[in-house]
Amino acid sequence: MFEYAPAPESRSVVDIRPSYGLFVDGTFVDPSDGGSFKSVNPASEEVLAEIAEAGGEDVDRAVRAARTAYEKVWGPMPGRDRAKYLFRIARIVQERSRELAVLESLDNGKPIRESRDVDLPLVAAHFFYYAGWADKLEHAGFGANPRPLGVAAQVIPWNFPLLMLAWKIAPALAAGNTVVLKPAETTPLTALLFAEICQQADLPAGVVNIVTGAGDTGRALVEHPGVDKVAFTGSTEVGRAIARAVAGTRKKLTLELGGKAANIVFDDAPVDQAVEGIVNGIFFNQGHVCCAGSRLLVQESVADEVLESLKRRMARLRVGDPLDKNTDVGAINSAEQLARIRELSEVGAAEGAQRWSPPCELPDRGFWFAPTIFTGVTQAHRIAREEIFGPVLSVLTFRTPAEAVEKANNTPYGLSAGIWTDKGSRILWTADRLRAGVVWANTFNKFDPTSPFGGYKESGYGREGGRHGLEGYLNV
Incomplete structure (x- = not known):
């Protein structure tokens, strides 16, 4: 049997900064309390970067920035103009796909073959797909004049950091909402690189905000009174806690939780x-x-x-x-x-x-x-x-x-x-x-941005992807 020669992808395509701040109102800022944590390469236990930890004040600042952007810029913007930004983000993701794939594998531990050939093409495809919906929302089957909800709080897991970001952010922006996203504490780096992509695409300040941290940061975001929508992907246990926190409020909730397929x-x-x-x-x-x-x-x-x-x-x-x-x-x-x-x-x-x-x-x-x-x-x-x-x-x-x-x-x-x-x-x-x-x-793990995804019972409720994925971000 032939032996495989090593075929490593070069790390030189990625420029990892020694430290990262929070992305609030279009710029990277230091946390108000100066807290931080380390992001580690799981394949080598090497420290990749120092990451800012957002406290309650930082979350409040991000939600207020998202609210201002929603009311003054993104909400009133015609759908065809929002689409242009989403198309631009999709193209930049494609242009920087090699850089993103290497960073994803470094921070997450997944094989570069999967990051490169599965995750990144799907990330770009989700932004392209929802860009196409941005000026056609009245034809999505949710009424004659569907309106955005406002500010969406989104908490994503560590298993598909960039893909889960795309699943959340693309439909939210297409529907006219603004976003505060918290990536998982073990895999924040591609979300922070996505923040740079938002800057590169000239996305208006405050439309996308990224606050890094652990459970306390996520809790502060989910429970913030200025949030209109909560979307969470992760464990059933945390999903239950979020459902309890949101119960009795006006917040809309989407949960995509565990499975045992x-x-x-x-x-x-x-x-x-x-x-x-x-x-x-x-x-x-x-x-x-x-x-x-x-x-x-x-x-x-x-x-x-x-x-x-x-x-x-x-x-x-x-x-x-x-x-x-x-x-x-x-x-x-x-x-x-x-x-x-x-x-x-x-x-x-x-x-x-x-x-x-x-x-x-x-x-x-x-x-x-x-x-x-x-x-x-x-x-x-x-x-x-x-x-x-x-x-x-x-x-x-x-x-x-x-x-x-x-x-x-x-x-x-x-x-x-x-x-x-x-x-x-x-x-x-x-x-x-x-x-x-x-x-x-006769297949498994096939995903497509046009197809809805979600569960029954303790696997959550609501759907992400496809036309159905817009519903959770609209007043219908």
């Missing part, structure tokens, strides 16, 4: 294609995906064949340097997340499931976890019920389509699901019975 493989599925989908479903982005196919349901008659093929495929996965273009599985985003993955994996083994990982050498420094599957899993196991948010797959079996649906729906979550079969009628029958916001058929 079932990937269902029927006996007539094309095995090689299904195995590629299984691998993509759980090991893409190190399993740091809320819609990851973390529960594999295989029909008993083909379980041995599928597992044998899956193990063979997993043995070919390359774990290592996220900036190496040959890498398939990068670094776990943080020490805290790695500890949770390890804890739940140990629980799975202690509860009697059989653990298997392909032989692979993990780097000495950084946060790493080998791709892992558990067989002999039952629905009572914690690894089959709780979101691990890492490269860990639980394998269960079923005998009949009805049993597959029952097991797939036996979860408090309902974000996504996958179906693998040769029969179109079986796809439709199964999809109709699955309680999941997105159902993929």
Whole structure:
């Protein structure tokens, strides 16, 4: 077998500053209390930059800047003119895509191949798509004269930092709202580079504001009385707290929370294609995906064949340097997340499931976890019920389509699901019975800016993407 030569992407395309301020009213400013924290490269534990931590006063300043921009500039601006700014941002994202992709992989730990070929094209596509809606809102199906809400508070996670930013900011701006966005504390750098892109696009001051910090910053933003809309992507636990904080106020709320998706493989599925989908479903982005196919349901008659093929495929996965273009599985985003993955994996083994990982050498420094599957899993196991948010797959079996649906729906979550079969009628029958916001058929983890995304039950409510994604940012 041929060995891969290292093929690292150059870091020289990115100029990381030693420290970053907050982006408020079109400029970078120091925090009022001078607090800061460090952003770390999870693949090497190297400190990348010192990041300003926003306190309550800073959040208030950002919300007031957003309100002024909304009332004086962005809200009254004709949709066709707002569209020009969104198109301009989309083009600059494309022009600077290599720089953004390298920075995303450095700060997040995901393979450069994913940042470059998946995240960045989708980021630009979302801005292009919603730019097209900006002057057509009355034709979106939300009434003859839909109006923006005002100031949107947006809190995004660390697994897709730039893509989640695009999912939030693009529809908000297209609908005529202004934004205060808080990126995750472990991955703030691409959001801060996006702030520079807003300056480069001559976006009016205050339309987009970015406040960095941890949970306290997010709490201050969500609870601020000057905010009209809250959009959050992250854990179900934090989502519940936000729902409680917003309850009884006039604020509109969109929540996209956790998941424990079932990937269902029927006996007539094309095995090689299904195995590629299984691998993509759980090991893409190190399993740091809320819609990851973390529960594999295989029909008993083909379980041995599928597992044998899956193990063979997993043995070919390359774990290592996220900036190496040959890498398939990068670094776990943080020490805290790695500890949770390890804890739940140990629980799975202690509860009697059989653990298997392909032989692979993990780097000495950084946060790493080998791709892992558990067989002999039952629905009572914690690894089959709780979101691990890492490269860990639980394998269960079923005998009949009805049993597959029952097991797939036996979860408090309902974000996504996958179906693998040769029969179109079986796809439709199964999809109709699955309680999941997105159902993929003979593929997995496919995203498109024109398609809505969101969940049922504890996976949240509201939709992002597509025409439906505008609704959460309009008075309808």
